[in-house]
Structures are given as C-alpha cells and as structure tokens.
Amino acid sequence: DAGITQSPRYKITETGRQVTLMCHQTWSHSYMFWYRQDLGHGLRLIYYSAAADITDKGEVPDGYVVSRSKTENFPLTLESATRSQTSVYFCASSPTSGEDTQYFGPGTRLTVL
Amino acid sequence: DQQVKQNSPSLSVQEGRISILNCDYTNSMFDYFLWYKKYPAEGPTFLISISSIKDKNEDGRFTVFLNKSAKHLSLHIVPSQPGDSAVYFCAASGTGSARQLTFGSGTQLTVLP
Numbered sequence: 001d002a003g004i005t006q007s008p009r010y011k012i013t014e015t016g017r018q019v020t021l022m023c024h025q026t027w028s029h030s031y032m033f034w035y036r037q038d039l040g041h042g043l044r045l046i047y048y049s050a051a052a053d054i055t056d057k058g059e060v061p062d063g064y065v066v067s068r069s070k071t072e073n074f075p076l077t078l079e080s081a082t083r084s085q086t087s088v089y090f091c092a093s094s095p096t097s098g099e100d101t102q103y104f105g106p107g108t109r110l111t112v113l
Numbered sequence: 114d115q116q117v118k119q120n121s122p123s124l125s126v127q128e129g130r131i132s133i134l135n136c137d138y139t140n141s142m143f144d145y146f147l148w149y150k151k152y153p154a155e156g157p158t159f160l161i162s163i164s165s166i167k168d169k170n171e172d173g174r175f176t177v178f179l180n181k182s183a184k185h186l187s188l189h190i191v192p193s194q195p196g197d198s199a200v201y202f203c204a205a206s207g208t209g210s211a212r213q214l215t216f217g218s219g220t221q222l223t224v225l226p
Contacts, residue, residue, distance in 0.1 A: 004156075031211070031212045033213075035216075040218055041218060041220040042119075042202060042216040042217050042219050043157070043202065043204075043216040044169055044173045044216075045213060045214075046210075048211065048213060050211055050212075056211070058213070074114075088155070090156055092156075099145060099162060099164075100145050100147075100206040100210070100212045100213075100214065101147060101162060102159075102212070102214055103159065104149075104156035104157045104158070105152070105156050106154075106155055106156045107155070107156050
C-alpha cells in the first residue's frame with residue numbers, strides 16, 4: 001500500500017529493554033521525522049533525516065537512536081527504555097521540494113512498565 | 114520556551130456555527146504555517162497551510178488567516194460539523210529549517226449536534 005506505515009501499532013515493554021519502532025514510506029520522500037506526542041506538549045521532534053545516511057537531532061533526542069540505511073525506512077530505537085518514554089510516537093515524511101508539508105503515519109503507542 | 118502556542122486546550126461549538134482556533138508564534142523566522150487535524154488513534158493529517166507572503170488562504174469550509182505583525186494565525190471553520198471534532202495542531206517552519214516543523218500543543222474542538 002502506498003503511504004507511510006508504522007509498526008507495531010501498540011507495544012508494551014519493561015524498563016531497561018531495547019525497543020525498535022519501525023517506519024516505512026513508499027513516496028520516496030527525502031525527509032523523514034520522528035515525533036513523540038505527550039499531553040500538554042503537542043508533537044516534539046526527536047530525530048530527523050534529510051536523506052539516507054544523514055540524520056540529526058531534534059528537540060528531545062536523549063535516549064533514542066536512529067538510522068537510515070535506505071530512503072524508505074527510518075527505524076527509531078530506544079536502547080534502554082525508561083518510564084518517561086511512555087508516549088505515542090509518530091513518524092512523518094516530506095518531499096525535498098515544495099512546501100514544508102509533512103505526512104504522518106498512524107502512530108505507535110508505547111508503554112514502558 | 115514554546116515558539117508556537119495554542120492557548121486554548123479546548124473549544125466547544127454548536128453545529129452550523131463558526132469555529133475559530135487560534136495560534137501565536139514568537140519566532141520571526143517562521144515563514145510557513147500549517148494546520149493539522151488529528152482524530153484519536155490516528156496520525157495527524159494536513160488540513161491547510163499559508164505562506165507568510167499571504168494573509169489569507171481558503172479551502173472549502175476552512176480558512177486560515179495570518180497576521181504577521183501580531184505573530185498570530187487563526188483557523189476558521191464555517192459551518193462547523195460534528196465530524197470536525199478532533200484535535201487541531203498549529204505548526205510553523207522557517208527558511209533553512211531543513212523542513213522541520215514546530216508544533217503547538219493542540220486544541221480539542223468539539224462540535225455539538
């Protein structure tokens with residue numbers, strides 16, 4: 001299916017475990033982004049990528065790692081999950097040219113116990 | 114320090130009336146503004162945008178107004194429908210921002226039948 005997908009949609013894990021959230025887009029967009037949504041904070045940028053093998057930190061990168069070996073995939077890894085990382089995570093993508101409109105995936109709800 | 118602020122966490126409007134959602138920003142470098150709509154358990158979807166060279170953009174029932182001197186934008190929905198009930202996020206980007214968006218904290222709109 002065309003578009004942007006995220007997996008899993010729901011995940012429960014324990015403190016200290018490693019978790020990887022997947023993001024895949026079929027538009028060949030250059031830019032990809034990871035956000036977390038928390039009550040009262042809206043959407044906060046964790047990491048973004050301008051192209052394959054190019055990544056950079058956003059507003060709240062601590063505790064997260066990203067990679068982008070292929071244009072279509074942008075996985076987000078929590079190396080040692082903490083309770084404060086309980087959140088809803090959204091992946092988004094944006095084309096190289098034109099306006100700065102981003103297109104979002106359906107989200108992953110992560111609970112860290 | 115929040116660069117994009119939505120000071121009303123919630124708004125209730127009667128069906129058929131006008132909904133006005135407000136957003137303020139502090140960064141003078143922002144030159145492109147967007148509104149996203151979000152239903153529960155879904156990702157944000159792009160609704161409408163406006164460039165800083167304009168002061169109004171209209172798309173069907175949705176109109177966005179930009180007041181650059183006041184650093185204020187608003188989204189008008191006329192007439193409001195029950196299906197418009199959702200969280201609305203204001204977002205902004207600036208030239209050279211690598212297509213990053215800064216989001217407000219969102220306003221929950223409830224349209225009452």
